[in-house]
Amino acid sequence: MKRLAILGSTGSIGRQTVEIISHYPDSLRVVALTAGRNIHCLAKQARQLNPELVVVGDADSAKGLRGMISNNIEVMVGAEGLIAAATHSQAELVVVSVVGARGILPTLAAIDAGKDIGLANKESLVAAGELVMSKAKERHVQILPIDSEHSAVFQCLQGQDPAHLEKIILTASGGPFRTYTKEQLELVTPKEALKHPNWDMGAKITIDSATLMNKGLEVIEAHWLFDLPYEQIQVLVHPQSIVHSLVGLVDGSVLAQLGPPDMRLPIQLALTFPERWSAPWPRLSLADVGSLTFAKPDGKLFPCLPLAYEAGKEGGTMPAVLNAANEEAVEAFLQERISFMGIPRVIEGVLEEHQNKQQPTIDDTLAADRWARRKAQHIMKQPPLKG
């Protein structure tokens, strides 16, 4: 019996994690669940899984939840509650599917407490990769990636000597606009951008997928997860999202992991690793797929990708600034305050003005995040970047 905490159980990854766990009641037990304000979904999960602890974002939500679940379940609130769930004495594996910079502190706390991590929170690695990986090494904690690309790389590297790794090739769907011209990209609306061809995801990540910032953030994550210089991490556009990523080895051999675009596989693997459990979902049939296509990404049309490489290579607080500026810009795009091509322009403006700090503490990182958000908002108030 493996005991788990799920941080952010009502989001897309959280709900799929709960769905998988519900198929294995004899092997997986959830001891803590956390959410923001979606108390109806959280209450349903709590009744189904009967955890020791549930955590919500604020006191009102806690009050509402209390009446909906058994009195035996402890209810906690906010950041303190999130840390309590992340470090719950009974949990062996903590699934961090909280979205955004809020995921960083709980991830670090869980590692400190010696928990293995199923990591779906990008910011923990993008903004705090150095801290997270050094702490994980020190505490002999496994970081099991929960997204299709890093899970693919992780799977390809099983049984391979890390010294034999020559490069990582992350695949990118290329988003819905990969064939657009610069002029067409300027006119993209949020509604168009929210239609992703392959994956069913939240709004923020769907926009990141369309700008290629999602891939840029994944490049930074891969740098930390697999301890590889940016020069050895490539991005390959692959619109069918069947090849989830590849690794190149020193003798020229390339290994790839493939599957239908379905997050349940990487989620389940993170829960069961080093085991693989038989799963009922449909199998990949390449004969039915027929054709897989590949192309180089166009950094001129999708400047978020080179911006991410640049921030990653500079290191320090720069990736945290990249991520925070991107979050603000995407939010502004969704509210139709800036254009699609305005997103990289805002980020570039923020990166240019940032005074980078190397080997940042967690406080430095969070301060850089806050600074970047203010700076992004300031830039977006200036006329040329509107509309």
Add this chain to the structure above:
Amino acid sequence: MKRLAILGSTGSIGRQTVEIISHYPDSLRVVALTAGRNIHCLAKQARQLNPELVVVGDADSAKGLRGMISNNIEVMVGAEGLIAAATHSQAELVVVSVVGARGILPTLAAIDAGKDIGLANKESLVAAGELVMSKAKERHVQILPIDSEHSAVFQCLQGQDPAHLEKIILTASGGPFRTYTKEQLELVTPKEALKHPNWDMGAKITIDSATLMNKGLEVIEAHWLFDLPYEQIQVLVHPQSIVHSLVGLVDGSVLAQLGPPDMRLPIQLALTFPERWSAPWPRLSLADVGSLTFAKPDGKLFPCLPLAYEAGKEGGTMPAVLNAANEEAVEAFLQERISFMGIPRVIEGVLEEHQNKQQPTIDDTLAADRWARRKAQHIMKQPPLKG
């Protein structure tokens, strides 16, 4: 320093093996070389590698060779010489790149002598898979496959629990005639069939590639190498020969090994395993390749593939008979004695008349091989299978 014997060093695989070894004089040392009658190539290799022993097919060739190489090198002849090379006291790894049933006894002898095997000889597994694999297990000997498909599967399975293997998917180029109709296939000439789009190979294997018998034999090899029922081994047509094969795991994850169509990679891996050595040859660029396509093989147009599955499932001496009948039929096709579609008809005729023997000894296997050749020749003398 790893010490090697190469059986069949002047064939396509043998020559490429020597080429690779010549780049690593400080790490790889050849102690024995064998060939048939190509004494000029063998003499050149012997002068370059300075082995302890060279073996040729007959006394005349031995006499010719003697004058061309150093007196310090021992020269032996025929089957006895082949066994001496296979069991050479200094060899740790024996590369068996002899073509045909002649490879079986030296492979068994090398395993008996505790040598690891780099196996490029199909017949050792097709005709004697049960014996070879049980002996290898008993003697704790590694069988390292030297062909792109089985090397791909072998690479994908590194670090995976064998219990997690759900299926093997062998890719097939489909040969030059994969888009032909039955009527067009009837008219194929040896000249057309010898043009293989991707791989530079000998005549026999190029024809086998065009009939899909090559893939059928590989299915039987995979059954023995990876200990998997035929129901869990699939064939997928993939004309670009970039994905060298795939494995499906119980959770639906699919792992694949990719690379340019170049035999040097699987050869080098067999020589260096469990190491991988940095190699100078060109890297795969999927962006340059652009598109990979996949299709189900058509067993009606290419009956050799279902015939191989059938013979494999029946087991016993049936796969040896399949292989021998195919060799005779391909030879007859190359001599324009039968048509392209005559090849599977001859094989089917021979299989139908064979009295199968389960758990055959090596003598049973070799007797079945001889019987099948006589039967094939007999069938080919009958009018309906001519032309």
